[in-house]
Amino acid sequence: MTTHTTRPARRYRPPGQLGGRGPLGGQAKRRLTIVGFLLPALAILVLFVFWPMISALRLSFTDASGFGREKYIGFDNYVQVFTDPDILRAMGNTVLYTVMFTPAAVILALLLAMALNSPKLPLRGVFRTWLFLPFIVSLAVAAFAWQYLLDPQVGLLNYWLSTFGIRIGNVLQDPVLAMPTVVLVAVWKNFAFYMIVFLAGLQEIPGSLYEAAKMDGAGPWSRFRNITLPLLNNTTGFVLIIATIAALQAFDQIYVLTGGGPYRSTQTVVMQIYQSGFKDLDLGFASALSYVLLVATLILSLVQFFITGRREKDTV
Amino acid sequence: MKKLLAAAAVLAAASLGLAACSSGDAGTAADGPVQLTFWHGYTEADGDVLQSIIDDFNASQDEVEVSTEVKTWAVIDDTLLTALSADQGPDVVAMPAERLPVYAAKGAFADLTDFYASADSNTAELNPQAVEMETVDGTAYGVPTGFVPLAVYYNKALFDAAGITAFPTTWDEWVDTAKKLTVDENGDGTPEQYGMVLPDHATVANGVWPSLFYGNGGDIVEDGTTAVLDSPENAETLKYWADAVANDKISPTGVDGVGADGLFSSGKVAMTIGGPWMSSIATENSIDYGIAAIPAGPVDQAASAIGVSMGITAQADDAKVAAAEKFFSYFFSEDVATEWSLGSGWPPLRTDIPASAVESNPTVAALTEISGTSRALLPGVVNSSDVLTEMDVVTQKALAGGDIPSLLSDGQKAIQATLDDQ
Secondary structure: OOOOOOOOOOOOOOOOOOOOOOOOOHHHHHHHHHHHHHHHHHHHHHHHHHHHHHHHHHHOOEOOOOOOOOOEOOOHHHHHHHHOHHHHHHHHHHHHHHHHHHHHHHHHHHHHHHHHHOOOOOOHHHHHHHHHHHHHOOHHHHHHHHHHHHOOOOOHHHHHHHHOOOOOOOHHHOOOOHHHHHHHHHHHHHHHHHHHHHHHHHHHOOHHHHHHHHHOOOOHHHHHHHHHHHHOHHHHHHHHHHHHHHHHOOOHHHHHHOOOOOOOOOOOHHHHHHHHHHHOOOHHHHHHHHHHHHHHHHHHHHHHHHHHHHHHHHHO | OHHHHHHHHHHHHHHHHHHHHHHOOOOOHHHOOEEEEEEEOOOOHHHHHHHHHHHHHHHHOOOEEEEEEEOOHHHHHHHHHHHHHOOOOOOEEEEEHHHHHHHHHOOOEOOOHHHHHOHHHOOOOEOHHHHHOOEEOOEEOOEEEEEEEOEEEEEHHHHHHOOOOOOOOEHHHHHHHHHHHOEOOOOOOOOOEEEEOOOOEOOHHHOHHHHHHHHOOOOOEEOOOEEOOOOHHHHHHHHHHHHHHHHOOOOOOOOEHHHHHHHHHOOOEEEEEEOOHHHHHHHHOOOOEEEEOOOEOOOOOOEEEEEEEEEEEOOOOHHHHHHHHHHHHHHOOHHHHHHHHHHHOOOOOEOOOOHHHHOOOHHHHHHHHOHHHEEEOOOOOOOHHHHHHHHHHHHHHHHOOOOHHHHHHHHHHHHHHHHHHO
């Protein structure tokens, strides 16, 4: 007791308004403060995002290789993007990947989020942690682990399955199965993030709505359809957009698992950008392809944004 | 503080020297030795030997000083482009041989025609096939630092168990031997032990199938510009090996190069085709191994070779180019070439160094004996990786039972399109 020194409680002072105290006061100074705080972040953005983007746009009209002289070649790179069969194939693969990945990841995330949100589930915290783990692991590490699991000769998965008499063979080198396998790993790796977003959305829905519906005799399906789904609309829209963007930019797990093979069957647009830019040293073409991907992603995101936005208005 | 001042003084002096350099007389000996930076990816025992060669070179004269920067091959490949564009690259760089034409075609390397023509460059005795892999459109842009044929690495214990004493020398004998070494103990149609492993895609240095094509007189690309994949010889080769794999089950299917290494090191196959690294893999896994040449095909005995090249980058000025060429000449002098071969585990680059000179290292001696069969893989082909990807389609589908004539004709078209695009 004697060792304690008692201090009078600090009086609470409300923080002053930003820039509101000086004699100059006013909007100008307030704005200046805001800009001051934003400046470091803006500088980084300009230096590492906007400037490279503008440089890439310029490069996309040249035959640049990174050194030596570069020549302006107009729209040649863009023409090649839409005529080269290998590039068109990479675009097709990217669409296929997106079509498989996005719904699978989003639906799995929603189902698991609802399970985790249910008060009846015991050990909810433990499950949340377990399910979230794959998302924390570095993608390259996870891909390596899967590669070992799937190895046809020494892989554990093949070994387990073979005790049941099932032989899946070398799925990563099978031209038909390689893409679904890569998607599977990506879904396993990424669903947790979408799940957490859904969980946050679910917890915003007031429980009283469900109770009222129950009293009116609504079954679980009816409650899901008429309460959960409509009230999650914003969340679903957000998750759909980020999942689609992630799918369009798929690179690392494919790079590690299949390297784009077998014979280009998992070569996506971003894989192709890497190949053209850093392996074939054709930076101009890689930049053009990047811009095509950027515009496609932008259009797709806007379309999704407006569709989910429209539904939102209908339901309210 | 004193040290700092001294360092500053040195820096100031150096910049004065540089200023003198640029203001007139092009680099005299008074400015001190020409400094060369050298990137390479030799990280194991070979790296130590290379460093001691460079130290000896630096000590042997006072005009050139080479300083090394060791990076992995992948890091060199990923950073060279950006480093050169920022003018921060090396003056000399070593890289896997198949990557050199890509950079050379973009103007990243100095033309070495005069160097090769000069009598004291020590290049006259170099293996001509090794020089061939440095050549794009008839111009040499680099020098070889390593050139080794793919060879068959075999498991002596499994050979003894099967009572085989002599290594096969022809394809037919090879397949017969493989059949004897294939064991299906429980009779379920899937052997527990395979005679050999024939990877069908992404093979070791992508050289397995070219080696087999050469054996029957076939090839993939001629003169770096014309696809010749679709030939009756290649059709025969593919059919021969597809039959051996499908009917005699001498090899598992759907394996790539890395998988093949793994199967050999786990003792599940008796023979594999690989490079010198198989020696250390086998030793690490306590496999008593032998090395033999790839058996001769009906027409020829040849093996695709793996190579490492080094070039002088475009950022080096005339003085540096001359200095680097001086280093190359030293590197190819007979004693140094022998020392490098023994230390790196690769056969000597000079054809006048006999196997007896390197017999203290049995792996090198064995590889040197067969180095005459080596052929550069796709020399002068800039897009070699794309060509090999197209070839993988053909071999992979052929071994899976595809229609060989149509596979070859499709592959030919795809490869020609890639070549035209480069």
